[in-house]
Amino acid sequence: MxxxxxxxxxxxxxxxxxxxxxxxxxxxxxxxxxxxxxxxxxxxxxxxxxxxxxxxxxxxxxxxxxxxxxxxxxxxxxxxxxxxxxxxxxxxxxxxxxxxxxxxxxxxxxxxxxxxxxxxxxxxxxxxxxxxxxxxxxxxxxxxxxxxxxxxxxxxxxxxxxPPRTAALGRSSAPLATRKAFNEQLLNTQAQLSQTQQDMEKLQKEAAQYREAMAIMERERDFYFGKLRDIEILSQSTKDLCKEGVYSSDPNELVRFLDKVQQILYATEEGFEVVEEYPSDGNLRDPVINNISTAPDPMEVKHQPAHNLITDEETF
Missing domain, CATH: 1.10.418.10 (Calponin-like domain)
Structure with a gap:
């Protein structure tokens, strides 16, 4: 030692x-x-x-x-x-x-x-x-x-x-090189961070668009499901009354039943409208949903028809 x-x-x-x-x-x-x-x-x-x-x-x-x-x-x-x-x-x-x-x-x-x-x-x-x-x-x-x-x-x-100036430059060359490398690394990191923020903003906008589209589709789903539910209730009630002999086989009664079904099919609510014009091919189109200004919260959407076609007084 x-x-x-x-x-x-x-x-x-x-x-x-x-x-x-x-x-x-x-x-x-x-x-x-x-x-x-x-x-x-x-x-x-x-x-x-x-x-x-x-x-x-x-x-x-x-x-x-x-x-x-x-x-x-x-x-x-x-x-x-x-x-x-x-x-x-x-x-x-x-x-x-x-x-x-x-x-x-x-x-x-x-x-x-x-x-x-x-x-x-x-x-x-x-x-x-x-x-x-x-x-x-x-x-x-x-x-x-x-x-x-x-x-x-x-x-x-x-x-x-x-010369003294050259000696000073020689002493400071290493710190300058280190500082330059650090600055370059800092600039690269800042550029990557900026790009990441832009990507996040883009993804947030896309997510908002998807949420809005989902809300519209859920509202449309509830709208048409309500129509099917009304037709189901009307059909079942009419079938029960026919079994009980309340209605006869009068063709007018069948026409009235079909009219009620059409009223249900073409009924609208706020935010929906029906295209009444017929296309050149002669085929009837389904109702078109237009002018939906704001999409409601999917958890709060509940279908309530504007006019309930089934009343307590008559089935159709």
Missing amino acids: SGVGESRSELLSWLNELLKLNYVKIEQCGTGAAYCQIIDSIYRDVPMHRVKFNATAEYEFLTNFKILQSSFTKHRLEKTILVEKLVRCRFQDNLEFLQWLKKFWVQNKDESEYDAESRRKYRAPAPAGGAALSQSAPSLSGGASSVVKRRTGGALRGSTAV
């Missing part, structure tokens, strides 16, 4: 002795450069020429942590690197990660000596004309960064310096 629970001063002492640095705060590890060289002291394969020890902008910190993450992936280290927290250079986040890294270093470092300064001076082969400059580059540790700036000359410094 070496490294876990060690104090800030113990970790800084170990770090400065191993890497020949002069860090005075744990927060300075938030640049990621020291973490990269600790891993290099174990495996000796980290591209130290790409590690920026004089990094001052967040995008440069992210470059160092990309190198560190690549080394973790290469050696199959399952430790999660919380880059977003570490680059903020907060004490607690970097203290915990440095404690873990110290423990890992104790468990995996061999007994060979590690020349930290020599590794930091290493640079990739430069193109023709730039070899002398690459070989004479000083160490990037501690305050040597200012020496590098003075010796490289004004032209080189002007070509490699990052």
Whole structure:
């Protein structure tokens, strides 16, 4: 468990002795450069020429942590690197990660000596004309960064310096991309919600039309059922009176019976009317329902003929 629970001063002492640095705060590890060289002291394969020890902008910190993450992936280290927290250079986040890294270093470092300064001076082969400059580059540790700036000359410094505006854009590029993706997702959700509301309104209108049509059909059903019921009562009453011998076989009585049936068939009530004209084909049409302005509630529809053709005085 070496490294876990060690104090800030113990970790800084170990770090400065191993890497020949002069860090005075744990927060300075938030640049990621020291973490990269600790891993290099174990495996000796980290591209130290790409590690920026004089990094001052967040995008440069992210470059160092990309190198560190690549080394973790290469050696199959399952430790999660919380880059977003570490680059903020907060004490607690970097203290915990440095404690873990110290423990890992104790468990995996061999007994060979590690020349930290020599590794930091290493640079990739430069193109023709730039070899002398690459070989004479000083160490990037501690305050040597200012020496590098003075010796490289004004032209080189002007070509490699990052303007403050560019650095600010680099730091804000990730939040802007996240915000843009969130806004696009919000717009898509709003469009889907609007389409759903339109579909619901359309379905509600269709349901209202179906309810109105159902009410009309139920009223029509009750209307014609009432006619059939009146004819049924008239027929049954006439049949009973005939059995009792009240009526004779006079043809006029049959005509009167048929007249009563026709009166029932062509009787109307409010909201209904009968088409009296005959079509050209000579066939009599059924009564047509017209001018139904409002549909009553189906639960309240009760057929009551306008004139009951069956009275107490006579059957027909």
